[in-house]
Amino acid sequence: MGSERFIRFVIFASYGNDSCALIQWAHEWQLEGVAVVYSDTGWATKEWRQRVEEKEAWAQSLGFWTYRTESIGFPNLAREKKGFPTQRYQWCSFRLKIEPGMRWLDEHDPHKSAVCLVGARRDEAKSPEDSRAKFPEYLVRSDNHGGRLMLAPFVCWDATARDELLHRAGIEPLPHRSRECRCINSNKSDMRLWTEDDIAEMRALEAEIGKPIFRPARHMGAKGIDEVVRWANSPRGKYGAEVEEDLFGCSTGWCEA
Known part of the structure; x- marks a missing residue:
């Protein structure tokens, strides 16, 4: 072509x-x-x-x-x-x-x-x-x-x-970075905008590979995508296994343009 x-x-x-x-x-x-x-x-x-x-x-x-x-x-x-x-x-x-x-x-x-x-x-x-x-x-x-x-x-x-x-151009600037890849360097703001479909795809891939996508040592011990997303939605320094969070009901913003 x-x-x-x-x-x-x-x-x-x-x-x-x-x-x-x-x-x-x-x-x-x-x-x-x-x-x-x-x-x-x-x-x-x-x-x-x-x-x-x-x-x-x-x-x-x-x-x-x-x-x-x-x-x-x-x-x-x-x-x-x-x-x-x-x-x-x-x-x-x-x-x-x-x-x-x-x-x-x-x-x-x-x-x-x-x-x-x-x-x-x-x-x-x-x-x-x-x-x-x-x-x-x-x-x-x-x-x-x-x-x-x-x-x-x-x-x-x-x-x-x-x-x-x-x-x-008639384009409203996005308040966040491009999302062409759910990168291993994603920060909390990135993770808070993932949908349930996005998370389900990551959960399935982790189960298939048998390893977590994100390193627990960099995410306060959170292992597996569900825990990592819960960490991302927890107040700073407050993540813990006993904390219950509504992952999709909060209004979140991005810290980087």
Whole structure:
């Protein structure tokens, strides 16, 4: 399908705030030959899958082409590894995003002439040591993009400037991060927005693999997804096996944009 198209720009999008703003930015700059590529991890929340379909239709309405990369998917990767990634051994990102992205680029841009656009912003860094704090405005040869030119037009932007683009696109900024993967690095705010369907999928995968997705040592001893979600909904420092919580009746918010 992509062989007859001359792709000049590539946006790897999660369809969260930054990538949607980047799509609008490309539209306002009247870029042509734009491919918007979603990395399908096979582990998005149910709600996020619906958002991807909606935002793909929006990108197409702007004249852009939309694609999805194919990966082994998080459940099959866990089966292959007979376990789950950890903060120390995060092999999931390479297998689910980077490697499929490289394959997509090789197939659709074999001559490496396309420019890769990313929505990274330095103000997202949590500390001066965070790699995002010194994210480059461009790289002539980006290793993560197969040696192609990479541009990051938002590196010096704050969330307010980004949100102006979203408002011009008619998109309400999300009060949380993208949810294309129920990541092992999910924080309490992430977990509080998981639905019963999301949790049921994780419960079934834990039962099949025979191990918990989230390390108990990092979650006050909570073992298994049901206990981890209960930990996430407990007051700070108050989690305990004897505490009964209404996991889905509370009104929760996200602490990160």
